[in-house]
Amino acid sequence: MPLTRISLRAGQSAEYRKALTEGIQRSLVEIFNVPKDDIFMLITEHEAANLIYDRQYLNIERSDDFVAIQLAVTNSRTLEQKKALYKRIVDELAESPGVRREDVFINLVEVAKENWSFGNGIAQYAL
Known part of the structure; x- marks a missing residue:
């Protein structure tokens, strides 16, 4: 836990994709106290015609560098932890690989x- 799905436009480098996974994992470790070796991530690259999103929903200007992140996690986190995780992921990805904050979409599935x-x-987690 968690299972992370990352969707982005095709054509980014391996280094770019690695920076995405590393930034998300650091955020999960720091904010959700996920063990460092608990990493299960799936990256899906899409041709432009198959990555459909509103470029201005909620007055947020999105670009072709849009990245959708879906995290399946246990339902054990507080609202404060969730908000902190969203912010931390955006901060990490803005730093490396340089994703604009407006282009980071996060969906948490509990x-x-x-x-x-x-x-x-x-x-394994069943009581």
Whole structure:
């Protein structure tokens, strides 16, 4: 936990994609107290015609460098922690690889602990 899905326009370098994953992981470790080795991330690159978003929704000016991040996490964090995580991710990605703050879209999906299996057909977090 968590499972992170990152969607972006095709064509970014391996270094760019690595910086995205590293910045998100640092944020999760710092704000959500995720263990450093608890990293499960999926990056999906899309052709321009297959990455559809409103460029001005809520008066936020988005560019072609739009990045959508979806985090599936256990439902155990406070509102303050969630807000801090959003800010920390945006700060990290603005620093490296240089994503504009306006281009970072984050969606948090909360699930119960028993909804995770990390292998072997076992619900490791189930009580």
